[in-house]
Amino acid sequence: MRARIVRFAVIVSMVAITVFGLPLAVGAARYYVVDEQSDLEGDAQVAADAIGPVLAAGSVPTDVSPVSAESPAAVYGLDGRRVTGDGPDRLDATLAGSLNGRVERRGSAGAFLVAVPILDGDRRVGVLRAERSQDEAVERTAVTWAVMLVLGVTAVAGTRLVARRLATRLAAPLEVLADDARRLGEGDFTVSAGTADAAVPEVAAVHRSLSVTATRLADLLARERAFSAEASHQLRTPLAGLRLRLEEAASLPPGSPGVTEAVEGSLESADRLDRTVTELLALAREPAGARRARVDIVDLVEQVVEDARTDGMAVELQVADEGAAISGSEAAVRQVLAVLLENARVHGEAPVTVTVRDAGPAVALDVADAGSLTVDESALFAARSPAEGHGIGLALARRLAEDQGGRLRLRSASPTTITLLLPAASDPASPA
Numbered sequence: 001m002r003a004r005i006v007r008f009a010v011i012v013s014m015v016a017i018t019v020f021g022l023p024l025a026v027g028a029a030r031y032y033v034v035d036e037q038s039d040l041e042g043d044a045q046v047a048a049d050a051i052g053p054v055l056a057a058g059s060v061p062t063d064v065s066p067v068s069a070e071s072p073a074a075v076y077g078l079d080g081r082r083v084t085g086d087g088p089d090r091l092d093a094t095l096a097g098s099l100n101g102r103v104e105r106r107g108s109a110g111a112f113l114v115a116v117p118i119l120d121g122d123r124r125v126g127v128l129r130a131e132r133s134q135d136e137a138v139e140r141t142a143v144t145w146a147v148m149l150v151l152g153v154t155a156v157a158g159t160r161l162v163a164r165r166l167a168t169r170l171a172a173p174l175e176v177l178a179d180d181a182r183r184l185g186e187g188d189f190t191v192s193a194g195t196a197d198a199a200v201p202e203v204a205a206v207h208r209s210l211s212v213t214a215t216r217l218a219d220l221l222a223r224e225r226a227f228s229a230e231a232s233h234q235l236r237t238p239l240a241g242l243r244l245r246l247e248e249a250a251s252l253p254p255g256s257p258g259v260t261e262a263v264e265g266s267l268e269s270a271d272r273l274d275r276t277v278t279e280l281l282a283l284a285r286e287p288a289g290a291r292r293a294r295v296d297i298v299d300l301v302e303q304v305v306e307d308a309r310t311d312g313m314a315v316e317l318q319v320a321d322e323g324a325a326i327s328g329s330e331a332a333v334r335q336v337l338a339v340l341l342e343n344a345r346v347h348g349e350a351p352v353t354v355t356v357r358d359a360g361p362a363v364a365l366d367v368a369d370a371g372s373l374t375v376d377e378s379a380l381f382a383a384r385s386p387a388e389g390h391g392i393g394l395a396l397a398r399r400l401a402e403d404q405g406g407r408l409r410l411r412s413a414s415p416t417t418i419t420l421l422l423p424a425a426s427d428p429a430s431p432a
Helices: 002-056 093-100 135-185 201-251 257-285 297-310 330-347 393-403
Strands: 073-076 082-085 104-108 111-120 123-133 293-296 315-319 325-328 352-359 362-368 407-413 416-423
Touching: 002 073, 002 104, 002 111, 002 123, 002 135, 093 104, 093 111, 093 123, 135 201, 201 257, 293 297, 293 330, 297 315, 297 330, 297 352, 297 362, 325 330, 325 416, 330 352, 330 362, 330 393, 330 416, 393 407, 393 416
Parallel strands: 315 352
Antiparallel strands: 073 082, 073 123, 104 111, 111 123, 293 325, 352 362, 362 416, 407 416
């Protein structure tokens, strides 16, 4: 790209110099020709004025050269025959108009020719023919053209230097953009910062757009990866319950009453598994700033607690605010509660209690068990592998809570109590 810009600039400058320089060169050459002819004519006229009285008296002039021997001249009578001086025997036919009183200019064989009438008062008495070599005019023209050529070459060289700097200035940010686009295609979402030339607003705008795109792609990929990890974590419990039900059904004799009960339990576990997958997909695809709905939190907590009891977990529910409602996503709150109950079942000690209470502008959900913690709150909600302790479940729960405008915090380490705070829904408008 840089070479193309430089080449284009040089070609344009050469065309411009040629278009404007050629007429100027021709004009300079013509100017020098006219100047030499005018100078010769002036010298010849001065000589003719001095010769006129001599020739009118019938004498032959002895000095007829207008300037010097470099400008030989000859005197001709009115019949066109040479009287004296250096020149052809008869006046050139091209200069014959001077016999009628006109001044004639011609160029011939590398010389300028001028013929001026010789007057004695108002009476024509002859013609003075003078010539001068064109060498001086040619020399002056050659010097002028050489100077113009040097200036033209200098202008082209200057244009090339400026074009190289401009090409570097234009191409550098574009090369950065190309490199960023290539790395973006290879999965590297780190876009170079502050490399686009601010003096080229269009390039800077493209760079900013590419940076925004890379950030969004990186965020999307991170969300997809998080979803994969979170989904695998959240699906472990329903899958384990489903496996237990199926193993129970397989261990019973065919036709026994327990087989039907085990199959029905397996279907319920499959339904919960399907609902969990659907909710996780919805949460992963939910755009930022999505409109929040009014959720009856008491009814939702009762459903989650009932599901936990179905899986064999002993959970006590205490409702201090029967009419509690929140503004948020039912799927997100369900997943947060499921994580908290699973955490209490695996890492805590019975009994497990879920409490719904009013917390001013928020609704508080307390999940407590009889166990105790030896880690602080920041370590508790840090994402780790399942083998390290609480795993990614609590990290997922905190992120979902914050996405809903709420908070998830450790209220007490012993007994372990984790509190979910969610924004309370505003009261519905009364009819007008």
